[in-house]
Amino acid sequence: MTDLPTRFVLFPGRHHLLTRFQADYLRRLAGDEATVVWAVTSANHENTRRNPVAYHRREAAIERFSVLTGLRSLAVPIFDTAYTDAFAEVTLKSIAVATGLELTPADTVVACSTPEVAKLYERLGFAIALVEADPDLPETPERPWDVLLRLAGGDETWRTLTHPATIDVFERYRLVEAIRSVVNDPLVGDEGGLTVTRDYRTYVEAFASAAQRKWDSVRRYVQPGRIVDIGCGAGAVLELADREAALRESDLIGVEVARHLYQECLHKKAQGVFRNANVYFFHRNVLGGAVFKDRSVDTTLTFALTHEIWSYGRQRESLLQFARRIHDHTVPGGVWINSDVCGPDDPGRQVILRLAADDGDNPASPRLDLADLTSAEVRRYVSGLSTRARLDQFAVDFAFGFEYEPLADGAVRLGLGAAMDYLTRKDYTDNWLSETKEQFCGLSFADWTALLTEAGFEIGPASAPVRNDWVVDNRIAPVASLTGLDGRPLDWPTTHVLTVAHRPRND
Incomplete structure (x- = not known):
């Protein structure tokens, strides 16, 4: 314990959970005179593993904590920034x-248990x-994050270590299950995205176009009615829906x-992009729990x-869970419209794939260290490979491994699904390490039909597999050819799917 200089205790941290130990420690440190200044970092983050609790709920717990402990407090939101050695100066400003x-330093002591952060103030x-x-x-107390992980793991001893102020806020706002869901979610990264390697700038541009x-x-x-776009990106499709006169009451x-x-x-909503007053956005993962009430969404x-x-x-288990979640929130007679990539009908069929080798570099072997490079370095390296060499690199980086056999004439023998996974992904060099974690050809149209039926939907006649001929004509056919094992040319298979699935009216 340090002798208090004079007037303030600066307490930086994320403060998702407050402990009984912190209450005792701060009372002794601040005494009856000092004000505790809670610098709540990552205040603009929520619904992520590192930051599962929104700032306004953290602030509510701090205010409740102050009342119960008799401490005079000020809670200040500190927005997240890129790492900087000037973090302490930024916080003070x-x-x-x-x-x-x-x-x-003349009137403030900094309360901080993280050595790297403490050194910045020191x-x-x-x-x-x-x-x-x-x-x-006399003994080392548990840190708040470790207590929160107890909560996330279902260990009810978290309540004995947590201050009543936090327990009160968590219970009143039903945050316990929400925290468990987001911390244990297999889909969401620490910072609230699906993957830390994605360049969201290029993603937004591609989706908008x-x-x-x-x-x-x-x-x-x-x-019409309640129209929900799940995975809405930056809201580009909802902007178009907003312009439809027939949907102005939706x-x-x-x-x-x-x-x-x-x-x-x-940001778009704040700037007045949407004319409809009833436009809303949720920061949620649908697999983490119901976002909408049962039978409440029309489209x-x-x-x-x-x-x-x-x-x-x-894979299928998660997708079936997602489909069932949508079925539950859909009104009888309502519709789920899904457009996505799709695999061929017979993905395991062995085919011969010939790829251009004169359109780039052909190193002796693929690199195994792309994860250690910057995104710009990855992009430059992969973009410089020939189409044939890029297949070898794809096979190394692809999260869904496949086998392929190089042939004497430079062609390869492999499954049709693996071939299309590569051919539909080979040009995504801006997000190579992100895209190679995703499988485009996991489901065929027949697989989709079976899954939607199992989830309780009826498949509408508009549902169909689709081939994107622009991609085939401009990205695939110029550098690749596909034949059967007998050497006969094969048509390029399905690349996408559109499903229009209704919840039965008598459901």
């Missing part, structure tokens, strides 16, 4: 802007109280799991989403 307080001349890391304590085509392909099947609702994209949706839209659930989850 944020506090000054929010409160007018200029905290200095370098500025602040005295440090080490909280859980204080060497003078395709939005009109996607909307045109499904508009006729959309039923609620337009976007659901997005990636924090970057969700924040862009909110659900999903574009380029289901293959990600397949890829980052437990």
